[in-house]
Amino acid sequence: MRIFRIPMSLNYTLLTVLLSITSYTNAQEPIRIAFIDPLSGTFASIGSNGLRQLEFAAEYYFNSKGGVLGGREIEIVPLDNQQSPTETQVQFRRAISEDIRIIFQGNSSAVANTLNDAITRHNRRNPGAEILQINYSAVDPVLTNENCSFWHFRFDAHVNMKLDVLTDYIALNDDIESLYIIGQDYSFGHVVSETTIDLLAKKRPDIEIVGNEFHPIGQVKDFTPYVTKIGSSGADAVLTGNFGADMVSLARSIMDSGLEMPIYTFYAAYDGITATLGEDGIDQIYLVHNEISNPIPTEERKEFIRAYKAESPNSDVTQPRIINALRMVVAAIEESQSADPYDIALALEDMRFTNFSGEEIWMRADDHQAFQSLHISVHTDQGIEFDADNSGLGLYSEYHVAAEDTIVETSCRMRRPRR
């Protein structure tokens, strides 16, 4: 009977306070997403541009339109890993301690593999508090093959898929009788070279590989000595997986030496690269990538780009796959009515999503690899409605491969957690 002696007023106050706290958290608690990528150091340029696009997409598609799950905002938490696997471990711990359950990461397959291992271990030990890895750009095939994980989803085509398209394109060009491969001396560079040699041996056995060169990553001051070798090898074309400064310097040296040969690349655009290559590179640089460039097919995407450029005039929408990844994750959240990684993962599996270019992306359940059309674009000033680096130059997509033709087999034997 003692309990009734507590003044009713106090009781009511407690109750209302408690109620208001719970209702507050229900309505306002944001869905937090960690963005673990280089935001300082040598590779800061790619990382910070990716962050800007992710933040903008979250605002543009969701937060400005009332949020997700009936009013929850999406909050992007940037965590700088300087593209180092060690630093990534530290930032991963931090994400856990801040109770963030979704991690976006894209730059460097070494980092993606580290994160994949760490997340798999963490999730096994902490059922109910799992973490989801959204890989928007790391292209090492093992992530959706031997080392595939239920908690990892990739929204970019991996190296073998891209090289399949690129070698098809090279095979079509009868003028090419010899090819020079040059790349950075680490896993990605080696995968590019080995796969290219394998694929070309099947598609165009007559093409001679006249050079297969590796150089230390980020250590080369001047590529001219390499270019001299390329020139004297008599190669008709160059293929490289280089990125960042290694990409720019290589291409510039080739152009400065007056060698007129196509350069087939993965990453030779945006973040200052297009402007630096300039007019000398017109019709000489080719890129393989997902998401079509100019001509932009839909008004929806054009509006998105214009809105983005209005906010950051010196930046470009360089990685639509980040935006696709975010929108698909949110679609999974809405579909499952839950922000729990397990529910999101189940909803993402086999999802078919139409992106802002009006094309369908399919997330294969077997290995969590996304499939969409792949394109080869040329660095040019013709037909460029949306340029790169405000340079008047940009990418024009010349060659297209439909999503169903990019599908490759996987060796993934996924271990699915049970609940």
Add this chain to the structure above:
Amino acid sequence: MIEVFIFATLNGLVTGLLLFMLASGLTLIFSMMGVLNFAHASFYMLGAYFAYSISLQFGYWTGLIFAPLIVGVLGAVIERYGLRKVHQSGHVAELVFTFGLAFLIEEAVQFFWGPDTKGYQTPELLNFPLFTLFGQEFSAYRGFMIAISISIFMGLYYVLTRSRIGIIIQAAITHPNTVANLGHNVPMIFMCVFGVGTALAGLAGVIAGPVLTTFPGMAAVLGSIVFVIVVIGGLGSLAGAFIASLLIGLLQSYAIASDLGMPDLLNLLGVEFERSHPLHDLWTITLPQIAPVLPFLLLVLVLIFRPTGLMGKREQ
């Protein structure tokens, strides 16, 4: 084969002379103040960025003149109000100061110019091939780089050995107190030398920016190699720095041009290894693959067999 050799020599010369412009300032500053300036390559980067910004407004040639001046003045100011104050606390403090400065400058560059690569272009005037040999062009701009570097070397050598200023500077290096007693302002001389040293680094940045690309990591790429040169050449020796720069430029260039590797050496010895051998990676290394790290190997060898460097004087 001969065309590879000729171009490798030319490329090595361009790289070597460029490195010399950096190393000369660094070695001069060291011989004078006894401090290794860790931020030296950062001034090189600043030179490139200033020149890029100026070239957008007034063209390349204005940048070529004014960017090194701005960098030089900045260097002098940093010496006067930073380094000189720290100097009282000894060499370690100076080292740490320049070390921190390098980080500061890199962050500042990213803050003001952003992390993207800058489209810094060679001037229209030099946008033609100087000559074409065996189907490959040697651009006029590279010829211009060689010309600038050589004239800087000759000018510097003349000033230091033949002019009155040079005599005072040389005396200030070895006998600062006597020079001060003779009525010369030694701290002022130090400041000027630091300014000229950083201006040279800035000039190197201006002429290298368009060909080696202008990006925030450019200081880091070149920074370590400049120290290697200064140590190999002998700390404080201008002639040593010149020889070491050319040596390293040519060494790298020839290493890349060659197709030699461990497999050739093993064939010569008649040894063979299975693909599954645990050291397989080591046995398949080629010279071009490790070319950019060869200077560091050379550094180790020099330190073991000739610790004073090629032209260095033994410390008293």
